[in-house]
Amino acid sequence: MSFIKTIKDIPKEEYLAPGHRLCAGCGAAIAIRLALKALRGPTVIVNATGCIEVATTIYPYTSWRVPWIHVAFENAAAVASGVAEAFKIMEKKYGVKRPDVIAIGGDGGTFDIGLQALSGALERGHKMLYICYDNEAYMNTGIQRSGATPRGAATTTSPAGRVIPGKLERKKDLIEIAVAHGVPYAATASIAYPVDYINKVRKALETEGPTVIHVLTPCVPGWRIDPSQTITIARLAVETLVFPVYEVENGKYRINVMVKKPKPLEEYLKLQGRFKHLLLPENKWLLDKLKEDVKWKWERLLKLSNL
């Protein structure tokens, strides 16, 4: 039974207040606002350093209407483990009702800097949800490449020019890393499919044990896109198979947004300044490599979900 069926069922309550200083058209802001729509009661948010953290809590301002804690870049998952365990003891000793614990990190704080803390938390099996909002580079500090930056993307530390045509390496696969820990629930989600996304957050909160959700969030300055195109591009990422939306429940794969007729990858790339050079004839070899990555991942998913 899913929590909501249509857009009209999305709760009115806003747990992220306006007045935050994220960019106009920020995809991460949409991801966090929608995730908070799925809350089911008292909740503690643990936030790693990143765009969301710096832009929503500029002292003395905060945009949060739920208890929120920030410690450092690398240890959101470790802090969330501590919070979850502390409440477990408090429940036993003083009868305090256990809140849900959600850790939020960007791709830098998850794929690179916070990976060992996340791995530790997943292995120890705390009851917590980790949401990674992935804008595919270190956007907060000025668009440096991360482990989540896709092949071919230009960033300030992988600039497209005469020496290299953007980042040469493949994007890490976070969900596969989570699944390798044997977590009960891991999923990818897109802000362009809000009902699916909110249901996934709710499902993860209701699952016993550690859960991971990976959501793709277009970044206006980092991807060099028009601010009004955030949702269009997020949807194209799914429709061109760059970012498949699927879930893994106790090892069982399920594709949630089935793409019967994928759109050509170029439709997704041409809207973004960071991929502009990939469409030049001399960089076709890299574009072909990116296409191979996308095809490989999708075919693997089809196989794993028995389709």
Place this chain on the structure above:
Amino acid sequence: MSGVKEVYKMPESAFQGRATWKELPIGGVIPEPATSLRYKTGNWRALRPVLNEKKCIRCLMCWVYCPEPAIERLEGDRIRINYDYCKGCGICSSICPVKAITMVEEGA
């Protein structure tokens, strides 16, 4: 202890940028929720979304996708744009299936 009440209140001087450390809550804590409501981001806007209520079919797409949120969901799923916070990104206008929101240059 000077009393719990005082500890859990953010002094007004903090928002005027003239609070000393002695007045501020210990540990960089912000004891009140949603104080960012005092910070109006509407003046970031270059383009202003204008709603044509007659065209609106109340599908709520703009409300769902607003990153601020600067679009309020009213009774009967009507919407209202809050210009105090709208940064003018134009997602609402681009996502609207019936083109009920147009972007107009600010000050024009």
